[in-house]
Amino acid sequence: MRPVFQVTTDRDSAPWWERTGRGEFAVQRCDACGRARLPARAFCPACRTERWHWEAAEPEGTVESWIVNHQAFGAGGGEPYVVVMVRPAAVPDCLLHGGWRAAREPVGGERVRGVFTPGAGGLTLVDWEPAGE
Amino acid sequence: MAKRLLDFRDRTAVAGVGYTPFTKDSGVSTLTLACRAVLSALDDAGLGPGDVDGLATHRVGDSAPPTLVGPALGIRDLSWHLDQFGGGSVSHAVVGQAALAVAAGVAETVVCYRAINARSEFRMGGTGRALPASPEVQYQAPYGLFAPPQQYAMYARAHMLKYGTTAEHFGRQAVTQRANAVKNPRALMRAPITLDDYLASRWIAEPFRLLDCCLETDGACALVVTTAERARDLRRPPVLVSAAAWGGGESHLSGGPADPTTTAAAALAPRLYGQAGLGPREVDVAQIYDCFTYSVIVQLEDYGFCPKGEGGPYVASGATALDGELPVNTHGGFLSEGYVHGMNHVAEAVSQLRGDAGDRQVPGAEVALSTAQPGYVLPATSALILRKD
Numbered sequence: 056m057r058p059v060f061q062v063t064t065d066r067d068s069a070p071w072w073e074r075t076g077r078g079e080f081a082v083q084r085c086d087a088c089g090r091a092r093l094p095a096r097a098f099c100p101a102c103r104t105e106r107w108h109w110e111a112a113e114p115e116g117t118v119e120s121w122i123v124n125h126q127a128f129g130a131g132g133g134e135p136y137v138v139v140m141v142r143p144a145a146v147p148d149c150l151l152h153g154g155w156r157a158a159r160e161p162v163g164g165e166r167v168r169g170v171f172t173p174g175a176g177g178l179t180l181v182d183w184e185p186a187g188e
Numbered sequence: 189m190a191k192r193l194l195d196f197r198d199r200t201a202v203a204g205v206g207y208t209p210f211t212k213d214s215g216v217s218t219l220t221l222a223c224r225a226v227l228s229a230l231d232d233a234g235l236g237p238g239d240v241d242g243l244a245t246h247r248v249g250d251s252a253p254p255t256l257v258g259p260a261l262g263i264r265d266l267s268w269h270l271d272q273f274g275g276g277s278v279s280h281a282v283v284g285q286a287a288l289a290v291a292a293g294v295a296e297t298v299v300c301y302r303a304i305n306a307r308s309e310f311r312m313g314g315t316g317r318a319l320p321a322s323p324e325v326q327y328q329a330p331y332g333l334f335a336p337p338q339q340y341a342m343y344a345r346a347h348m349l350k351y352g353t354t355a356e357h358f359g360r361q362a363v364t365q366r367a368n369a370v371k372n373p374r375a376l377m378r379a380p381i382t383l384d385d386y387l388a389s390r391w392i393a394e395p396f397r398l399l400d401c402c403l404e405t406d407g408a409c410a411l412v413v414t415t416a417e418r419a420r421d422l423r424r425p426p427v428l429v430s431a432a433a434w435g436g437g438e439s440h441l442s443g444g445p446a447d448p449t450t451t452a453a454a455a456l457a458p459r460l461y462g463q464a465g466l467g468p469r470e471v472d473v474a475q476i477y478d479c480f481t482y483s484v485i486v487q488l489e490d491y492g493f494c495p496k497g498e499g500g501p502y503v504a505s506g507a508t509a510l511d512g513e514l515p516v517n518t519h520g521g522f523l524s525e526g527y528v529h530g531m532n533h534v535a536e537a538v539s540q541l542r543g544d545a546g547d548r549q550v551p552g553a554e555v556a557l558s559t560a561q562p563g564y565v566l567p568a569t570s571a572l573i574l575r576k577d
């Protein structure tokens with residue numbers, strides 16, 4: 056089991072976490088150049104403008120990497136658990152981390168789907184499972 | 189974009205190095221460790237606290253700043269000081285900035301130091317300490333990902349998947365560095381290891397085993413930076429600062445390359461070599477930031493010692509051993525000497541170029557590369573090229 060950590064959201068991220076709480080995987084879409092971005096922040100890194108809107112996206116991606124954690128780095132983290140690094144299809148120049156929801160280990164490059172999971176402090180986390188299994 | 193602000197190459201020098209012993213429990217404060225290392229480096233150079241007009245360090249809220257170390261040593265008029273936030277990625281930036289300050293004439297004699305109780309007080313491995321307060325933590329920690337070995341293991345696996353890098357490749361570098369530490373009286377880990385020992389060591393975060401990970405060390409290391417001209421009149425042979433460069437890194441924010449297998453060192457390297465007027469083939473010895481075995485392999489590629497993706501086979505060929513074409517981490521590195529967050533890499537490079545590295549001396553070493561954490565985790569990196577006078 057992964058350890059339990061309560062983290063602080065911020066003024067950029069709070070609306071994103073609100074949306075995961077409703078089961079929505081949202082990306083920010085730049086109003087000027089149309090580029091999607093994650094995680095949440097005010098400026099588009101491509102055109103440096105501040106106007107954007109939230110857009111619901113499919114929680115889909117591919118496995119870029121993963122670890123199987125063994126060392127108990129935090130309280131409650133005694134048993135091995137898997138953390139994946141996912142490249143979301145909606146924002147392919149972003150790498151997101153998440154828990155792994157399958158009995159087997161991931162495979163490099165495999166297609167995965169987001170799973171909304173209750174976390175500490177009322178936060179809804181996005182874990183990942185194999186797509187189409 | 190060619191920028192040329194001042195004549196920098198070989199204008200400054202490292203005139204002295206100093207250490208405290210490396211231990212698992214120093215029993216003293218980081219202020220005490222810093223003062224001891226600073227005095228030791230000054231003594232090595234044949235100078236005293238009265239000669240110092242600059243102090244520089246980096247820290248992550250875990251150590252004594254120049255504004256405390258100066259007064260503690262009776263140095264009250266610092267004409268330049270630097271208290272840089274950051275870990276290993278800015279370690280070499282601190283020395284580079286000190287050299288720039290000296291080259292610009294803002295200070296004449298700067299002591300750079302790093303003092304940490306990274307085992308007995310603030311564990312670098314992240315075991316049991318509070319989470320850092322930074323926005324990216326919220327996207328990692330809730331999933332049980334927050335300690336450097338976990339973060340680096342994620343990048344290491346991406347490299348394995350893309351390029352076929354193997355556990356044996358990681359292990360060969362660990363074994364090579366331990367063999368160097370055996371010859372280093374300062375090193376914490378001096379019992380030789382084999383590849384089988386490496387493979388049998390326990391999992392930390394797959395694909396990393398215990399012997400992929402650097403030590404957590406209490407200790408301090410310091411360097412005296414002054415003008416090349418002045419250094420030539422001091423006790424030790426000067427080691428010239430040929431180049432200092434800074435770079436970016438792998439960010440969790442979209443909009444960058446999002447390639448976990450190539451580090452910011454790839455973009456930094458041409459600036460660094462260009463400034464020194466040489467290339468990787470001219471480098472005789474390299475101290476490469478080894479928080480983990482993988483960080484050596486990826487930087488060997490990104491600093492141009494082998495083609496991209498071939499860092500693993502390059503290590504397995506024996507190239508990085510003491511008798512190889514590019515001896516790497518000749519002191520044993522953070523894996524086996526001790527982890528003073530980067531400063532001890534620069535100090536070992538200085539030793540090699542002065543020719544006083546004892547049993548682990550690389551014969552005829554004239555040019556050394558020393559590198560910082562290559563821009564994972566904290567998206568910044570830095571590096572130095574040093575040269576025999």
Ligand SMILES: [Zn+2]
Pocket residue numbers: 085086087088089090099100101102103104
């Ligand atoms: Zn835009």
